[in-house]
Amino acid sequence: QRRKRARARHKPCALKELEVSVSELGLGYESDETVLFRYCSGTCEAAVRSYDLSLKSMRSRRRIKKEKVRARPCCRPLAYDDDVSFLDAYNRYYTVNELSAKECGCV
């Protein structure tokens, strides 16, 4: 049971979606209109490159000390969806771009 749950948490990087109201986006718009919010979620273990291993090694040998580095790939949008337009509570139209992910990848 526990292993199953653990595995579920480590799904590879993929596109997921949520139906959210425009107000919930937290962008400052007031609107009850519902939009589809697609985001990237999952792990990137399979995408570890020699770069990541070497960077980790440099850090453990304290060759890199103060700088902020990231020694593992992360799951991010590779492309964003088209613009989203909506009518707000004051009957004004707005268009938001790069709101939603279209394609995900380990970068």
Added chain:
Amino acid sequence: LAGPPSPPGQDPHGWRVPVDCVRANELCAAEPSCSSRYRTLRQCLAGRDRNTMLANKECQAALEVLQESPLYDCRCKRGMKKELQCLQIYWSIHLGLTEGEEFYEASPYEPVTSRLSDIFRLASIFSGMDPATNSKSNHCLDAAKACNLNDNCKRLRSGYISTCSKEISATEHCSRRKCHKALRQFFDRVPSEYTYRLLFCSCKDQACAERRRQTIVPSCSYEDKEKPNCLDLRNTCRTDHLCRSRLADFHTNCQASFQSLTSCPGDNYQACLGSYAGLIGFDMTPNYVDASTTSITISPWCSCKGSGNMEEECEKFLRDFTENPCLRNAIQAFGNGTDVNLSP
């Protein structure tokens, strides 16, 4: 009606099969006599009015011969490939046949035969979908949600909204031409189950009715600094083949009839709603005049001021929008999800 003895465009029994005008033009082009007469007629019509044209014997003969060809009763389809070309061919013959100044013109579009009651059924399912529906329902908001959750509808809706609300300069607050084009794309390419829900949603409160009125971004696509006279607007529309055709289609399918239960020709709500939506994105773009929830009033952006002795004709033209029981019943029936049941 048995056709004349020209084989193309006929089925084996000699009955004329309806063909679209692009195809009819191809059939005509393959026949030397037809194609030469058609060429003559087009030259006759170019830049001349009907009376001068008919005074010419050669022109008259060409028209008579073409009445026997498949070009005579060809029709076009909404959103077909080469729609404009098809309509140009249609009017090239029909402008010679009619006065060109008739009040109602016949639609160049094929009649809508299938009663797409599915759309009405869908609308009724949607309107009863949400459990919390009765007290705080906003069908226009639900329609926007349904559109946003469909990639194609969302893309084309955002397309026209962003085009129609994009400011050009301090004096020109949007590009009406581009806005109309984007609206036409939306209504041509998105299935009517989405577009009609946005356009004809039923409302119980003002916020909903205002959202319904805002559907086509009226500040850009509809309103203008001045309100032209409706007959002038009609003349402008008639100089454009597409606008003229859509208006003729609206008159054919939404003309109030006192012979039917619903006031619509053939009790066909679908056809009326379709030809109403077909006017959006042209000079004759109609819209709700206010955000009233109780009475639905539709009008193009025009008035009958300055009609002179044409006042009566102008009022008659405008009433087909503002006081049309067929159009009103069709919109209300769609909003309530009730199509007519024609019991035999």
